Amino acid sequence: xxxxxxxxxxxxxxxxxxxxxxxxxxxxxxxxxxxxxxxxxxxxxxxxxxxxxxxxxxxxxxxxxxxxxxxxxxxxxxxxxxxxxxxxxxxxxxxxxxxxxxxxxxxxxxxxxxxxxxxxxxxxxxxxxxxxxxxxxxxxxxxxxxxxxxxxxxxxxxxxxxxxxxxxxxxxxxxxxxxxxxxxxxxxxxxxxxxxxxxxxxxxxxxxxxxxxxxxxxxxxxxxxxxxxxxxxxxxxxxxxxxxxxxxxxxxxxxxxxxxxxxx
Numbered sequence: 001x002x003x004x005x006x007x008x009x010x011x012x013x014x015x016x017x018x019x020x021x022x023x024x025x026x027x028x029x030x031x032x033x034x035x036x037x038x039x040x041x042x043x044x045x046x047x048x049x050x051x052x053x054x055x056x057x058x059x060x061x062x063x064x065x066x067x068x069x070x071x072x073x074x075x076x077x078x079x080x081x082x083x084x085x086x087x088x089x090x091x092x093x094x095x096x097x098x099x100x101x102x103x104x105x106x107x108x109x110x111x112x113x114x115x116x117x118x119x120x121x122x123x124x125x126x127x128x129x130x131x132x133x134x135x136x137x138x139x140x141x142x143x144x145x146x147x148x149x150x151x152x153x154x155x156x157x158x159x160x161x162x163x164x165x166x167x168x169x170x171x172x173x174x175x176x177x178x179x180x181x182x183x184x185x186x187x188x189x190x191x192x193x194x195x196x197x198x199x200x201x202x203x204x205x206x207x208x209x210x211x212x213x214x215x216x217x218x219x220x221x222x223x224x225x226x227x228x229x230x231x232x233x234x235x236x237x238x239x240x241x242x243x244x245x246x247x248x249x250x251x252x253x254x255x256x257x258x259x260x261x262x263x264x
Contacts, residue, residue, distance in 0.1 A: 005084035121244035
């Protein structure tokens with residue numbers, strides 16, 4: 001099983017991601033089994049860094065070591081072949097001035113195997129999606145605007161002032177959620193079971209129009225393609241709120257075993 005092998009988690013940021021994963025490991029996955037590093041920049045900056053290194057393929061462990069002294073210390077003595085599995089967790093961040101959907105496609109196509117270059121998981125619109133939840137019924141159709149000042153239709157949008165004045169998603173996701181979820185320390189096993197179920201069902205609804213547990217795994221490339229088709233490419237770009245972590249859990253356990261974990 002994967003937790004007997006060396007695993008590397010690469011996060012976009014240094015604060016929220018590690019805390020959520022620590023709680024997820026403690027309450028759902030079991031013992032802590034991964035070495036964790038932070039790229040400390042958006043996925044679009046990771047894409048740029050890869051291009052500056054003459055493009056794909058790339059040694060992600062060497063890139064991390066060069067990125068920060070802390071990463072160099074954490075990864076001292078490690079190379080890419082030291083890890084059986086590599087996972088990257090980043091935000092969609094469509095509002096970024098560097099945002100580019102073509103680069104996301106390229107990244108998902110390249111980082112699509114945890115045993116090779118690594119496997120990339122995207123949160124829509126960002127990591128706080130995991131806490132943006134009230135109940136299953138409202139979560140099923142929950143979407144948020146994703147481009148803001150980066151919207152290609154901003155110049156001739158009659159509602160652009162209201163759109164730009166909306167609070168940042170990090171703030172909005174707290175006020176629009178169940179109050180318990182604002183405190184990461186409250187995420188016990190029962191909370192994770194509900195959140196994981198909600199996000200996996202939501203992913204299946206996005207891809208297959210069925211709000212229920214999927215019968216087969218759902219790839220990150222397929223999720224992004226459906227986000228583009230159903231939400232991002234519309235006149236008022238949005239995304240279906242969806243966290244990367246439950247989809248990682250689905251891939252980790254598989255469709256049959258995850259049902260037993262969620263309904264013991």
